[in-house]
Amino acid sequence: RRHMSCLVTTWVSQASAKQRIGRTGRVFEGVAIRLFTKQFYDNYMEEFDPPEMQTAPLEKLYVNVKHLSGKLPEYQITPTEKRKRTPKELLQLTAQPPELSAIDSSIEVLDQLGAITNRSENAELT
Structure with missing residues (x-):
């Protein structure tokens, strides 16, 4: 056991996906393009990142x-x-x-x- 943290490739949470839209669609007109389906978002992505x-x-x-x-x-x-x-x-x-x-x-x-x-x-x- 090495007691080291490491980065792991994983899907973002729904909350992070919403946050990454940034101002697009909230403050100004714009389009956010996500590379996953709504079904994947709704059924497979965690609602929030773990603390x-x-x-x-x-x-x-x-x-x-x-x-x-x-x-x-x-x-x-x-x-x-x-x-x-x-x-x-x-x-x-x-x-x-x-x-x-x-x-x-x-x-x-x-x-x-x-x-x-x-x-x-x-x-x-x-």
């Missing part, structure tokens, strides 16, 4: 969130517990959070690369 947070490697994002989480104020977790949120908790607060297993895999990769001191939530960036 990048659910498809891209999370190592860089985790490092950025880990760095920024140290600058955030403490948060009232329970009536008796006040602490800073962990990077994993912060990532789970996003609109479309990544799978917990993907976060754990990223933490493991970062530990193997020596980017964090260990695999715990309290690990320091190196």
Whole structure:
């Protein structure tokens, strides 16, 4: 396993196809030519692209969130517990959070690369 992202040739989503029309037909008169049929568009193309947070490697994002989480104020977790949120908790607060297993895999990769001191939530960036 190489832990690298790569570009894959695939069909755009319906939302991306609509966006790529640009101003043609919305602001000015014009024609948009698409190289697929309406049937293909309606029956085979996904309505939206999957969120990048659910498809891209999370190592860089985790490092950025880990760095920024140290600058955030403490948060009232329970009536008796006040602490800073962990990077994993912060990532789970996003609109479309990544799978917990993907976060754990990223933490493991970062530990193997020596980017964090260990695999715990309290690990320091190196």
